[in-house]
Amino acid sequence: MGVRVERGVAPRTPLSRERVLRAAVSVADAGGIESLTMRRLADEVGAEAMSLYYHVANKEDILDGIVDVIAAEINEAAERVRRPAKGNRWKNAARARILAAREVLLLHPWAPAVFESRTAISPAVLRYYDGLMGLMREGGFSYDVIHHALHALGSRALGFTQELFTPAGGGGGPAAEMPAEMAEALPNLVGMMSEIAHDDPDSTLGWCDDQAEFEFGLDLLLDGLERMRRQA
Amino acid sequence: MGVRVERGVAPRTPLSRERVLRAAVSVADAGGIESLTMRRLADEVGAEAMSLYYHVANKEDILDGIVDVIAAEINEAAERVRRPAKGNRWKNAARARILAAREVLLLHPWAPAVFESRTAISPAVLRYYDGLMGLMREGGFSYDVIHHALHALGSRALGFTQELFTPAGGGGGPAAEMPAEMAEALPNLVGMMSEIAHDDPDSTLGWCDDQAEFEFGLDLLLDGLERMRRQA
DNA sequence: ACCTGAACACCGTTCAAGT
């Protein structure tokens, strides 16, 4: 019984930038982005923290890299969406792509914040936006309006909106838990919540339907753009 | 010549939560949010890092606090906006308030990212949104549509959009600096940029007008909401 | 060529101790 064999150390597949980035996505998926440290990531790939620097410049480079990995995943999903043959073609196609992108991002809840923290631009994100531009070109939009449209959509084009606050409190109780003095300063919020409580007494918790709200905002923008298209 | 006097140690104004938060805003304004460390902040107020914990729970509490400070600043600016007497009243009023909020945020470039990183809700932010709701109520909107509207506007209601990428590269050259293989994969982006270069040869750098783009997106949303109001 | 151990500078935070 050879000692070496007994140790059971599987011949480690060598590290690479790609393997590091994939492991980083796994770590973030499992424990959130704040759990993604160089030491934790090294554990994940079965190496020491310092080994990572051979394949990756630094942590910023890793963050840039995982954004690109997720964006590539989004592109794959977007390409699988088949183009509608009838109806408002550019709009239906753009809508479907964006919702496909959203589905990918829902699997990586940490990703939106990292996307927004990047200063470098991900090539895969560029490719995604380029595809959206293509749909709008086919629909007859000018580059000028397309440019405005991309700004107006912003991160929504990639399938996410960063919520500043959830009106009814995401999981916490709303009006009931609010101090009285505070309620006085927020008559409209209180009014809205009591109307909801009246209409649907069970809905205080988890009231906002993120998906429905996302689609509402998306359609508001796409419909506005469509109107501009028809006027041009 | 008394030694004590000669030391020239001014009788330090005592620390307080408010003083700590105001100093934190100063530090972030001067050096960006990443320069805001407990030790640096302590320097700013002329104390040791550990003293801060007497007035503030921890760093998260400071971040929650400075968001509230900025939001209060926004509320002051929003209240100074006088209500339009004619035209589309709710819309013009909302638009003016939002642009006033934006002006405040432009003075604190670090703030948007911190706003979005908060999990606790700032009372001052709630007050701001409540005011916006009030305008919409006066315009005749139902709570239901108002709720959708707040989600659709998102951070734009507070005057900012977090740009994912600047189409023409914020300050860096665009098409010219792109590797040829990459350009092939981005036909629409390249097309757009060459059209711009043709129309206005000097505009490659700093091409996107953030303020104009912000207003374009804002009007797209407000106009869409106004249309819903008239249909109801 | 690829990986690692030891070490450094710098975080946020605790705790016992000072006035």
Add this chain to the structure above:
DNA sequence: ACCTGAACACCGTTCAAGT
């Protein structure tokens, strides 16, 4: 009541050294 010094655990990163 308010502030501080020393210390701890944990970061990202460097560098010289191993195979």
